[in-house]
Amino acid sequence: SDLFGRSAGDRILQQAGSRLRDALGSECTVSRIGADEFGVIIPSVAGEGDIGERIRCLLETLSEPYDVRYRTARLTASAGCSLFEPYANTAESVMNKAEMALYNAKRRGQGHFVLYSVEMEKAAKTATRIEQALRRAIAADEVEPYFQPIVDLDSRRIIGFEALARWTDPEIGVVMPATFIPIAEERGFISQLAQKVLRKAILAARDWPDDVYLSFNLSPSQLVDQQTVSQIKGILASTGFDPRRLEIELTETGLMTDPRSAAKIIEELRDHGMRIALDDFGTGQSSLGRLRDFRFDKLKIDRSFVSSMLEDQPSEHIVRAIVALCEGLRLGVIAEGIEQEEQAQLLMSLGCSEGQGYLFGAPIDASAALLLVHA
Ligand code: C2E
Ligand code: CA
Ligand code: CA
Ligand code: CA
Structure with missing residues (x-):
């Protein structure tokens, strides 16, 4: 219409x-x-x-x-x-x-x-059970950010951490975000969850050296919700955290629901000093036009390319092209899912400056991250 x-x-x-x-x-x-x-x-x-x-x-x-x-x-x-x-x-x-x-x-x-199908109905029932447990956990403040180190590939120094939500239910045990984030997203309470996790993540990040940044994932529905900006600003103000130390990761799927709303949110976050990274780059309905329609600061090369780039020529070429693209567009570039030293070496030789993956460290809790960053 x-x-x-x-x-x-x-x-x-x-x-x-x-x-x-x-x-x-x-x-x-x-x-x-x-x-x-x-x-x-x-x-x-x-x-x-x-x-x-x-x-x-x-x-x-x-x-x-x-x-x-x-x-x-x-x-x-x-x-x-x-x-x-x-x-x-x-x-x-x-x-x-x-x-x-x-x-x-x-x-x-x-x-x-x-x-x-009957399975569909069962899945819906399971989701409802998880939803109820998760709503309770959020109220009880049981969802925690874990932190995965981001390193400078040349020096291997830690330059940032990505916050990744973890939920430990007393009965179910540890539940991974791949399970609960989509449920919170679909059932309309992701912003509640995100705000709590972001606040905790920032409180942890305040104890890190000033040159170590925090990266945080925004989910698609947060990019159509104009309140997202004021919520994030509010948390930054109340914690006294420098917005320039906060990087926001978002995915292409998130941009597509309502591109105009997403562009507005991106502009406002950038105007406030935050950096925007496009996560999982190269997957989804990639369109290079997006790099012109939205203003990003960094591209994050998806794990699927990194994990296959040593054996698979096309993957290596795609990574090479993304790095060159970032150079041309003056964007930062980071590779995720680095598990082997050879992958890190190849990425360095291609000119990729930042990296993240099990090779450098898995996500850890706040106290472990604090120890690591001051080690
Ligand atoms: P993502 O943003 O792409 O995060 C990277 C995922 O890859 C994380 O999974 C991380 O633990 C995992 N990973 C990191 N290095 C390696 C590696 O070397 N090898 C392998 N195989 N995996 C690696 P995780 O923590 O399970 O999170 C999954 C997804 O859930 C994230 O994908 C992100 O989309 C979403 N997510 C996590 N926390 C949040 C959050 O607080 N808010 C929102 N909106 N989404 C979140
Ligand atoms: Ca991410
Ligand atoms: Ca990613
Ligand atoms: Ca990914």
């Missing part, structure tokens, strides 16, 4: 509805059940393969260009589906399951189709 106005947006959706009806034929039911959501009932389905095939065709049909007011629009649709089994479920439960499948499809990005 940004480009075409609301009524035009609605016209596109009406056209989309007609396309669905035409494609499905008269034995199927199509109804608009939300602003941009359609419900479809397909009476005769010959198993899971058949429905997958048919829905993928529908998604393709929907993605063909639309003509609106002498302009061309496109849309991408996602689909969730559940099979009706007489006596096994009610119409309502089929709808709920289809909705759960749709939710999962959307989470995979645009244009996906997901068929409901």
Whole structure:
């Protein structure tokens, strides 16, 4: 609706509805059940393969260009589906399951189709259990930052630490961020968690030498939330921490949800003195245009390239190109996931200045980091 106005947006959706009806034929039911959501009932389905095939065709049909007011629009649709089994479920439960499948499809990005499964429901239940435990842990202040050293590759001196969240549940044990960050993100309480972890990380970093910086990960939803900036500024002010010692890592996925909002947040953080690093660079939907549309200070070469660069020529070339790109654009460059000395040597020879990985140290708690940095 940004480009075409609301009524035009609605016209596109009406056209989309007609396309669905035409494609499905008269034995199927199509109804608009939300602003941009359609419900479809397909009476005769010959198993899971058949429905997958048919829905993928529908998604393709929907993605063909639309003509609106002498302009061309496109849309991408996602689909969730559940099979009706007489006596096994009610119409309502089929709808709920289809909705759960749709939710999962959307989470995979645009244009996906997901068929409901029992495993999906189990995963949702597990996530809910983790959510409850995590909310309690956040309230009880049990989520802690760990710190992984970042070194200058030439001198091997520690020049910074990346804060990585760790949660130890009394019953579950240590839970890794790959498990709990996405749950906090999807269920809307990542900023609460992030603020607590950032505050603790800064309190730890205050005891480090002044020339050692702290790097902190922002998650995608924080980049669409304009409160993020004031939250970070507030923590910096109340802890008296120099913003120039704080580096913010973000990923391309995070930029894409709402590029304008992300650009604004990036500008404000930079204006306040923080540096911005683009994390996991080279993965995701990399587009070099992003380096022009957003102002970064540093690129972080993804671990997947570093770990394969010794055996795999393409990976080495990609790393070489990223380093050269950073040189040309006057951006800092750091490689993550360095585990072997040979990788460090190769990176140094390519001109990469900063490194991070198990070779130099795994993430450790605040007191261990303090010992290390003063050793
Ligand atoms: P990331 O930002 O890409 O962080 C690097 C991950 O690689 C960390 O995993 C780190 O422990 C691991 N790693 C570091 N060196 C090596 C190495 O040499 N080899 C291997 N195999 N792995 C290495 P971790 O701590 O499990 O964190 C996973 C992800 O969770 C992070 O990926 C980051 O995206 C997210 N995350 C962690 N803490 C936070 C946080 O406080 N906020 C947000 N938004 N995300 C966080
Ligand atoms: Ca990171
Ligand atoms: Ca990374
Ligand atoms: Ca990574």
